[in-house]
Amino acid sequence: MEETQKQQNQLVRFLLDILRGVAIGVAFIIPGFSGGSVAAILGVYEKLVGAIADFFKHFKSSFLTLLPIVLGMLLGIAALILPIQWGLKHYPMPTVTLFVGLALGGLPSVVDKMKGPERPSWKHLLACALPLALAASLCFLPLGREVDLFHLDFGGYLLLVLVGIAGSAALVVPGISGSMLLLIFGYYNPVVRLITEHLLHGQQVGICLLVLACLAVGLVIGFFGISVVMKFLLNKFPRGTYFAIFGFIIGSVPAVYASVIRETGRILFSNPWYWVVAALLLFVGFALSFSLVFWQKKARQKS
Numbered sequence: 414m415e416e417t418q419k420q421q422n423q424l425v426r427f428l429l430d431i432l433r434g435v436a437i438g439v440a441f442i443i444p445g446f447s448g449g450s451v452a453a454i455l456g457v458y459e460k461l462v463g464a465i466a467d468f469f470k471h472f473k474s475s476f477l478t479l480l481p482i483v484l485g486m487l488l489g490i491a492a493l494i495l496p497i498q499w500g501l502k503h504y505p506m507p508t509v510t511l512f513v514g515l516a517l518g519g520l521p522s523v524v525d526k527m528k529g530p531e532r533p534s535w536k537h538l539l540a541c542a543l544p545l546a547l548a549a550s551l552c553f554l555p556l557g558r559e560v561d562l563f564h565l566d567f568g569g570y571l572l573l574v575l576v577g578i579a580g581s582a583a584l585v586v587p588g589i590s591g592s593m594l595l596l597i598f599g600y601y602n603p604v605v606r607l608i609t610e611h612l613l614h615g616q617q618v619g620i621c622l623l624v625l626a627c628l629a630v631g632l633v634i635g636f637f638g639i640s641v642v643m644k645f646l647l648n649k650f651p652r653g654t655y656f657a658i659f660g661f662i663i664g665s666v667p668a669v670y671a672s673v674i675r676e677t678g679r680i681l682f683s684n685p686w687y688w689v690v691a692a693l694l695l696f697v698g699f700a701l702s703f704s705l706v707f708w709q710k711k712a713r714q715k716s
Contacts, residue, residue: 427481433457434485442490442497443512446669449587450662454519454702457482458658459647462585465640495609505673507691513666514698520662522706526655533656540653541660548589548664551597552671559599562607562624563617570627576600577631578638585639587658596672604628
């Protein structure tokens with residue numbers, strides 16, 4: 414009986430981690446959002462960073478930890494990249510506002526990690542302010558000229574690896590959006606079109622796979638390198654690190670809206686229902702995320 418219950422609990426945890434992975438993958442699609450922020454909000458950030466950093470040291474346990482999250486990420490990107498791109502194209506503000514609500518509703522899980530026996534010091538406040546300013550400032554950087562991914566030389570493919578390393582920040586450093594960095598470098602829209610207009614339609618598959626493989630190599634290198642640094646910071650300065658994570662997440666909110674405005678060229682819309690829907694989606698996203706955090710907290714208290 415106990416063995417059956419244990420197996421059921423493991424299955425539930427596996428499925429929940431897949432859903433968390435889906436949310437992390439979706440964050441990678443939207444410019445300005447960070448998969449690391451979503452991982453922190455969902456309470457799996459330390460587990461994710463630790464598993465990546467110790468992948469070769471504790472291969473089996475790290476692999477089993479990462480497996481459902483990575484599966485969920487791939488599932489989320491594959492299943493939702495087209496509808497999210499459609500929403501960003503036709504209804505950008507409501508689409509983005511839903512995810513802003515999800516991010517803000519999950520902040521209590523980060524705030525809990527910021528609490529301590531003593532009042533925050535100036536170092537903690539500085540650790541929050543600097544990342545906030547850094548994340549917000551990304552939206553003011555000029556966008557690079559879009560890259561032609563179908564006519565790259567050897568140096569171009571090598572640069573893709575470096576871009577992948579930078580993009581890995583989206584999944585490791587909360588608040589730093591890899592998709593925003595790809596926009597700034599001029600790679601985001603070309604990569605999206607490569608997947609949605611060519612790969613999914615079976616066109617120029619070889620080049621598509623080569624481009625994605627180079628990006629994947631960079632992502633893997635970045636994952637391990639940045640994860641080792643973040644694991645050290647979480648072990649050595651846990652409270653200060655979560656102050657920095659909080660700053661990154663808050664600073665990414667204006668960056669999200671700025672990226673949408675720059676991409677669409679639209680700020681205001683004549684139809685008031687557009688903003689009513691955006692406000693409702695903000696509330697829906699906030700309520701869903703807050704409820705999930707509340708449920709997780711109650712579950713931990715019972716266990």
